[in-house]
Amino acid sequence: MSNPDDEKKYWLEEPGNFNKIFYGVIGLCVLIALPKILTLLDILLYKQGRFVLADFFVFYTFFGVLGYVVMIFLAKKLRAFLMRDEDYYD
Amino acid sequence: MIEGLNPGLILILGALLVPLTSGIIRSILILALPVIAVIHIHMLGLGTWGHYEFLGLSLEITRIDPLSRIFGTIFCIAAFMGMVYAVHVKDTIQHFAALIYIGSAIGAVFAGDMITLFAFWELTAISSVFLIWASRTERAYRAGMRYLIIQVTSGVVLLGGIILYYQDTGSIAFDYIGLSSIAGGLILLAFGIKSAFPLLHNWVQDAYPEATVTGTVILSAFTTKLAIYALARAFPGTDILIPIGGAMIILPIVYVVLENDLRRVLAYSLNSQLGYMVIGVGIGSELALNGTAAHVFVHIMYKSLLFMCMGAVLFRAGTVKVSELGGLYKSMPVTTVFCLIGAISIAAFPLTGGFVSKAMIQSAALNGGLNILWPVMLFACAGIMDHSGLKVPFFTFFSKDRGIRVQEAPINMLIAMGIAAFFCIGIGVFPGLLFDLLPYAPTYDAYSFGHIVSALQLLFFTVLAFMLLIRYKVYPMELRSTVLDFDWFYRVPLKRLALAVGRLVLFVWNWTLGIANNIVNSVINVVANTHGNGKALARTTSSSMAIMIIVAVLGFVVVFFYG
Numbered sequence: 001m002s003n004p005d006d007e008k009k010y011w012l013e014e015p016g017n018f019n020k021i022f023y024g025v026i027g028l029c030v031l032i033a034l035p036k037i038l039t040l041l042d043i044l045l046y047k048q049g050r051f052v053l054a055d056f057f058v059f060y061t062f063f064g065v066l067g068y069v070v071m072i073f074l075a076k077k078l079r080a081f082l083m084r085d086e087d088y089y090d
Numbered sequence: 091m092i093e094g095l096n097p098g099l100i101l102i103l104g105a106l107l108v109p110l111t112s113g114i115i116r117s118i119l120i121l122a123l124p125v126i127a128v129i130h131i132h133m134l135g136l137g138t139w140g141h142y143e144f145l146g147l148s149l150e151i152t153r154i155d156p157l158s159r160i161f162g163t164i165f166c167i168a169a170f171m172g173m174v175y176a177v178h179v180k181d182t183i184q185h186f187a188a189l190i191y192i193g194s195a196i197g198a199v200f201a202g203d204m205i206t207l208f209a210f211w212e213l214t215a216i217s218s219v220f221l222i223w224a225s226r227t228e229r230a231y232r233a234g235m236r237y238l239i240i241q242v243t244s245g246v247v248l249l250g251g252i253i254l255y256y257q258d259t260g261s262i263a264f265d266y267i268g269l270s271s272i273a274g275g276l277i278l279l280a281f282g283i284k285s286a287f288p289l290l291h292n293w294v295q296d297a298y299p300e301a302t303v304t305g306t307v308i309l310s311a312f313t314t315k316l317a318i319y320a321l322a323r324a325f326p327g328t329d330i331l332i333p334i335g336g337a338m339i340i341l342p343i344v345y346v347v348l349e350n351d352l353r354r355v356l357a358y359s360l361n362s363q364l365g366y367m368v369i370g371v372g373i374g375s376e377l378a379l380n381g382t383a384a385h386v387f388v389h390i391m392y393k394s395l396l397f398m399c400m401g402a403v404l405f406r407a408g409t410v411k412v413s414e415l416g417g418l419y420k421s422m423p424v425t426t427v428f429c430l431i432g433a434i435s436i437a438a439f440p441l442t443g444g445f446v447s448k449a450m451i452q453s454a455a456l457n458g459g460l461n462i463l464w465p466v467m468l469f470a471c472a473g474i475m476d477h478s479g480l481k482v483p484f485f486t487f488f489s490k491d492r493g494i495r496v497q498e499a500p501i502n503m504l505i506a507m508g509i510a511a512f513f514c515i516g517i518g519v520f521p522g523l524l525f526d527l528l529p530y531a532p533t534y535d536a537y538s539f540g541h542i543v544s545a546l547q548l549l550f551f552t553v554l555a556f557m558l559l560i561r562y563k564v565y566p567m568e569l570r571s572t573v574l575d576f577d578w579f580y581r582v583p584l585k586r587l588a589l590a591v592g593r594l595v596l597f598v599w600n601w602t603l604g605i606a607n608n609i610v611n612s613v614i615n616v617v618a619n620t621h622g623n624g625k626a627l628a629r630t631t632s633s634s635m636a637i638m639i640i641v642a643v644l645g646f647v648v649v650f651f652y653g
Contacts, residue, residue: 010419010420012419012488013491021557022557022561025550025553025554025557026554028550029547029550029551029554032543032546032547032550033547033551035543061468061544061547061548061551062551063465063468063469064465064468064469064471064472064548064551064552065472065548065551065552065554065555067465067468067469067472067473068469068472068473068475068476068552068555069555069559071343071344071347071469071473072347072476072559072564072565072566074344075344075347075348075566076566078344078348079348079566079573081574082348082573082574082575083348083569083571083572083573083574084571084572084573084574085571085572086350086570086571086572087572088572088574089572089581090229
């Protein structure tokens with residue numbers, strides 16, 4: 001094992017680079033949501049008959065993410081009941 | 091080669107040679123056996139072999155049809171990867187047990203009747219436990235015992251089901267069984283134990299993380315997927331499997347968030363993935379069964395890959411606890427890349443295997459009008475993206491650097507990971523190669539524009555949610571802990587009950603023994619009082635005295651009775 005201080009600097013460790021990734025992900029999210037947003041606006045403006053199917057996917061996409069966040073909070077709550085010492089069974 | 095030899099027997103017979111070899115010869119042997127087996131499978135073609143009459147039962151040792159062929163093929167590939175991964179191990183027991191175990195799993199897949207299936211089914215249980223015990227720790231010993239009890243129970247229930255089924259139908263052919271009788275119910279229960287149905291699942295998370303570094307990789311591929319094969323063979327289109335599968339994909343996700351041991355995280359996520367396959371079998375359409383078979387193939391690839399990465403971390407860093415890991419990408423860059431490939435594959439990014447196979451099952455669900463299941467599956471997709479796609483790589487290789495500096499994984503481990511990663515991406519890019527192996531003619535194109543966009547939306551937004559939760563420190567920090575699951579019921583209250591019953595039995599036994607002791611003692615006392623030393627019936631007299639008494643008695647009798 002070598003001393004971590006002597007090592008070369010890694011790109012990820014430079015300050016601000018985590019933020020770059022974070023904003024990159026936000027950018028990707030906007031980009032990938034764009035087709036649906038456009039379709040949705042299209043529908044809102046022109047009331048075309050494609051509403052049901054397009055909205056179906058948008059709804060469930062956000063549903064999945066919301067469900068995920070809810071699940072994380074649920075898991076944190078459940079911890080109070082379910083967590084024991086590491087050697088609980090020993 | 092012997093005509094119609096069950097391909098599993100090649101590995102089992104080959105395993106018998108393992109103790110006689112060492113060094114390079116053994117390495118060649120253990121790597122060659124899965125290759126020979128897969129060549130054998132494809133040279134035989136489709137058909138049945140090895141018909142025997144035994145006690146009035148008609149056995150069929152080998153049956154190769156498209157369904158068993160794809161499972162057998164993937165098992166052989168997984169065996170080869172596992173053996174490459176384990177080739178550095180200098181432990182005869184592990185190589186021997188692994189080959190017997192894999193051979194019996196392949197043997198069970200190609201079994202044409204249920205007696206042959208049962209024999210191989212039990213052999214998988216008995217041989218695989220040695221991969222857990224090979225850790226040679228007290229924890230592993232206990233976990234192995236619990237594993238063995240549950241696995242053998244599955245076998246016993248299966249045997250009960252087979253006997254009832256034979257009574258009902260007079261047949262032991264291993265084909266569609268269905269849930270129309272008690273026999274079907276018992277057989278489903280036996281398969282359900284091995285495929286880790288909800289509440290029957292704890293053996294997976296209990297035993298797999300306690301096995302050796304290489305043992306877990308091998309274990310993770312076979313037992314549960316053999317059970318999925320058995321379900322697909324005997325219970326396609328059984329409606330009850332759909333809600334069971336739905337519960338299976340959802341329930342483990344909460345545990346995955348909380349669990350600290352990364353091999354246990356992967357065991358929970360394995361459980362969740364099995365849910366997709368159970369749903370596929372439950373739907374039972376051609377597309378769904380194709381999707382199930384494809385998902386088994388792809389799943390074994392990315393799940394092995396992830397287990398191999400965690401095994402390499404355990405091998406080098408000595409731990410796979412989230413609370414102790416972080417920043418390993420500096421020391422193990424190649425393993426990091428392979429882990430990321432496994433992660434995007436299990437999360438079903440486009441151009442990975444998981445995208446293709448999951449899409450087939452999801453489409454089959456929509457085609458079958460199972461609209462309630464669709465959001466459940468989407469939710470599970472987000473959950474899987476979180477735990478296997480983000481949590482495992484992030485906390486192991488990135489996250490806070492804890493100053494662990496180790497070597498990169500050994501070259502054989504990297505090669506094995508490379509094979510798995512190759513398949514993960516290869517199937518995603520060229521799904522047609524996998525489709526040729528599927529049991530039914532494929533009629534599915536995963537890469538429609540709408541599907542790619544909606545999948546990417548779900549995945550990127552989940553990544554965003556994860557990053558936000560990490561950034562604002564909302565994501566639950568991992569702590570050294572045990573998270574209670576259903577097994578608590580049999581590991582704590584049931585254990586206490588068993589101990590209390592044991593004490594009661596011991597008390598009653600001692601009490602009964604005490605009374606019996608007293609009876610025997612009093613008999614001995616009475617005897618001692620009469621026959622004891624110097625007591626009335628034990629006194630000796632001289633012979634002249636004795637004769638005088640006899641003559642006197644005789645004289646008395648003569649006088650008294652005369653006349």
